[in-house]
Amino acid sequence: MIRHIAAAAVILWGQTALAGNEFHIFPGESAEEQLQEALILAEPGDTIILADGVYDIRNGLSLDNPDVTIVGQGMDRSILSFKNQSGGAEGLLITAGGAILKDFAVEDTRGDAIKIKGVDGIAIVRVRAEWTNGPDENNGAYGLYPVQTRNVYIDGSVAIGASDAGIYVGQSENIIVRNSRGEYNVAGLEIENSYYADVNANELTNNTGGILIFDLPNLPQQGGHHVRVFDNKSYANNTDNFAPQGNIVGLVPRGTGMLIMANSDVEVFGNDMRDNDTVNVAIMSYVEGFEDENYNPTPRRIHIHNNVFGASGGNPDTSEFAAIITNAFGGPLPNIVWDGVMPLANFFLWGIEDGGRHSIHDNVYEANPPFGNANLITYFAARWLHKASLSMKDASETYPSLAPVSVTIRGVDVDAQTF
Amino acid sequence: MLMLRRSKALAAALALIAGPVAAEVNDAALAAPRPPANLSEIGLFDDMAAMTPNAAAVPYTISSPLFTDYALKFRFVYVPAYAEPAAYQGEDVLDLPVGSVLVKTFAYPDGAGGLHRVETRLLIHQEAGWKAWPYVWKDTQDEAVLKVAGKDLALTATRPDGSTVDVAYHVPNVNQCKGCHVRTDGEFRPIGPKIRNLNLTEDGGNQLDRLVAAGIIAELPADHGAIPATPAYSDETVALEDRARAYLDANCGHCHAPGRPADTSGLYLNWEEDREIHRGIMKPPVAAGRGSGGFAYDIVPGDPDHSILLYRLDSTDPGIMMPELGRSTIDEAGVALIRAYIEALGS
Numbered sequence: 001m002i003r004h005i006a007a008a009a010v011i012l013w014g015q016t017a018l019a020g021n022e023f024h025i026f027p028g029e030s031a032e033e034q035l036q037e038a039l040i041l042a043e044p045g046d047t048i049i050l051a052d053g054v055y056d057i058r059n060g061l062s063l064d065n066p067d068v069t070i071v072g073q074g075m076d077r078s079i080l081s082f083k084n085q086s087g088g089a090e091g092l093l094i095t096a097g098g099a100i101l102k103d104f105a106v107e108d109t110r111g112d113a114i115k116i117k118g119v120d121g122i123a124i125v126r127v128r129a130e131w132t133n134g135p136d137e138n139n140g141a142y143g144l145y146p147v148q149t150r151n152v153y154i155d156g157s158v159a160i161g162a163s164d165a166g167i168y169v170g171q172s173e174n175i176i177v178r179n180s181r182g183e184y185n186v187a188g189l190e191i192e193n194s195y196y197a198d199v200n201a202n203e204l205t206n207n208t209g210g211i212l213i214f215d216l217p218n219l220p221q222q223g224g225h226h227v228r229v230f231d232n233k234s235y236a237n238n239t240d241n242f243a244p245q246g247n248i249v250g251l252v253p254r255g256t257g258m259l260i261m262a263n264s265d266v267e268v269f270g271n272d273m274r275d276n277d278t279v280n281v282a283i284m285s286y287v288e289g290f291e292d293e294n295y296n297p298t299p300r301r302i303h304i305h306n307n308v309f310g311a312s313g314g315n316p317d318t319s320e321f322a323a324i325i326t327n328a329f330g331g332p333l334p335n336i337v338w339d340g341v342m343p344l345a346n347f348f349l350w351g352i353e354d355g356g357r358h359s360i361h362d363n364v365y366e367a368n369p370p371f372g373n374a375n376l377i378t379y380f381a382a383r384w385l386h387k388a389s390l391s392m393k394d395a396s397e398t399y400p401s402l403a404p405v406s407v408t409i410r411g412v413d414v415d416a417q418t419f
Numbered sequence: 420m421l422m423l424r425r426s427k428a429l430a431a432a433l434a435l436i437a438g439p440v441a442a443e444v445n446d447a448a449l450a451a452p453r454p455p456a457n458l459s460e461i462g463l464f465d466d467m468a469a470m471t472p473n474a475a476a477v478p479y480t481i482s483s484p485l486f487t488d489y490a491l492k493f494r495f496v497y498v499p500a501y502a503e504p505a506a507y508q509g510e511d512v513l514d515l516p517v518g519s520v521l522v523k524t525f526a527y528p529d530g531a532g533g534l535h536r537v538e539t540r541l542l543i544h545q546e547a548g549w550k551a552w553p554y555v556w557k558d559t560q561d562e563a564v565l566k567v568a569g570k571d572l573a574l575t576a577t578r579p580d581g582s583t584v585d586v587a588y589h590v591p592n593v594n595q596c597k598g599c600h601v602r603t604d605g606e607f608r609p610i611g612p613k614i615r616n617l618n619l620t621e622d623g624g625n626q627l628d629r630l631v632a633a634g635i636i637a638e639l640p641a642d643h644g645a646i647p648a649t650p651a652y653s654d655e656t657v658a659l660e661d662r663a664r665a666y667l668d669a670n671c672g673h674c675h676a677p678g679r680p681a682d683t684s685g686l687y688l689n690w691e692e693d694r695e696i697h698r699g700i701m702k703p704p705v706a707a708g709r710g711s712g713g714f715a716y717d718i719v720p721g722d723p724d725h726s727i728l729l730y731r732l733d734s735t736d737p738g739i740m741m742p743e744l745g746r747s748t749i750d751e752a753g754v755a756l757i758r759a760y761i762e763a764l765g766s
Contacts, residue, residue: 037568040593059571060737062594064601087571087589089743095597110738111708117680118603140738141708147683148603164708171683216705218685218696220677246704246711246727288703291696 020045027053036061042068050078050104057081060088060109066096067410072104075128075158082109090115090140091129097121097151098410102419107132109140113162116146121409123153125419131161135184135242139163143185147171148221153407153414155179163242164249165190165212169197171221176407176414177202186243187212187252188234193219197227198405203234208241209249209256210234210276215263216248217286217295225265228402234258235310236275241319251287253278253322257312262286264300264356267402274310274366278317279325279333281309283358285341287321298342300356303399304363309335311367328379329388334372335365338394341376360395371395444473446499449520449543458539458554458563463497463522468561470524470536473497477633479626481616482651483669485742486750488586489576490525490537496612496635497522504637509647510691513612513636519544521609528577537572538590539563542600542609549607551596568592579752587747595744603678610673615647615690649690652756663760664690666753670732670742686717699728700764710739721765723758732757 023038044067072078091109097119105128106113113129116122129143143159143166146152152175159166166185175197182188188204190212191197204210215224234257243250255277261284273280286297313333378386407414445462465471476495502516521542529535536556543550554563569592576586630636650657652666672689674681687697699717712730723729731741
């Protein structure tokens, strides 16, 4: 079998045991078969090298051996094109830990672009996932999509055109997403049902919503918490929501800088958000009905400080959700909007639960008011009593900063590695 | 049971003395890290061209099979003479001993009264765990060759009603095998041979009794009535809901179950699941993307045309269809069954 591959491609036996073998793949008629065969035969420490060019891939590719590196010549030079895909629900599926993906692109998959499922360790560095036709509900749901994974590292990557989230990390733990860009997706970057994530120095623009931190019910992992969102730019996310109906991301209003839903312990600092046509930051409860006694639909301990908020809300979305918020305030939306939804007992007796209040301080607000409680419970239950509040009362808790997250790939901290 | 295995060995020994030497399965090839290039080298078939299994192989069927583009499937199991039979277990897949092989051949009618064999998949239980290897039959139909990267074939299938349909048949690559066979904990296991799928009536009695007699399964509970059974979804005498759930178990439950590859969705379609929300009833999707078809719930009782589950069964678009692998056509009978089930849920 090895000989068969050697005939088709070139194998250079590694100089050291540590370096592993190299599989060199070139564009051409048999590229897909060679690449998939290399993905099957590659052993821990091996590297699959994609030469310059566009690869016409018809079936989903998959990697299931641990500690394999796939490297191209650059995200605009080595391109796996799935324009003619006829089989497979995603472009590249990875089900083994320790994979390092760098310097290539996956374009125009029918479903998700790169999915990583149930592993320990994934590095995605300078990789682009894109639907080249721009926003379209027929595009795949997710660009870069680790799920049920520990130790996720995404750096310097790009996701464009996803009909759900460009970069989406779900039901995972120990996550760093940094220096990456999401553009023309419904959600630029989303952390969902996850624990311990650092989201920093990313740039989100021209999405429907820039950054989403969500928690959903009835899933194997829920209770998302401990997410740090810092030093990101989320601006002008004003693309109409093009998610296929039925997807929860469909509720994100056009013009949202950041939406935090049902998570606890989210720290947001050092970000610059502006020119988002509906609102810079929304803090919301899960709005759909659910049957799950283990699920808490209200956001808790959201800590937002030292950000710069530019003008926003200039042309609010008119979809149901955005319209409710806009009506509730009856005027320009504050930079940070909280729906004010909490368990009813708390609402009537003592407000948001002790230890769950939000903390908002030391931000720069260039235009709109800082913060508002939309008081949606009275909005729906007793409209005549309803009044949105601009008081900081519900957001005046004091919290220490959350600890930084460290991510380990192949046994080594990512900050001690060069990718 | 040990005696049974011995008697099998004894029979083999007697056969050696009595008559022409029966070919033996190449246990060493089965234990090797890399499988042989040609299926014949393993000796699982005495006669490749006639597809005659080795005498030590035991054919079996399962009550509710996965739909694979109308392919006919021929299954047998081989357990080496030195190994112990699998213990009876009411739940989950049988724990067949190391050295065992599950052999499944996919074929279509050849139009001349015979069969055109497409591929034979092996699931081999090695010391390090189960391995999956696909072999693709040559046009000459006397040999099948290993294709670790899978293969795409243009074929014509015959539906049960006799009509034909073009099929873009995809022999899965080794990793795609794992796509369904690997559990969330990383363990690779067979899917079909569960007691409840094998508990069926065949010519001459219950299949389980035959598998016990052949030394594949250790003894059964005395009360056969207490042995679980998944009904055949094709059996129209079975209650509609049971047929539908058997169909979903066979076609979806290998991934959509707790601890299985699609558990990220929270949609569990395995036979054992009894929570309505997890069976999809009024359950919103999680990561369906355009697979939602614009609908809000997996199953809306009484409204199949607004149920995501039916929408995805009734599609051949790779970004929409379910299951993700193993078919390029729509199982029309299956779609009709699930449609009737969802309709009936509303009444």
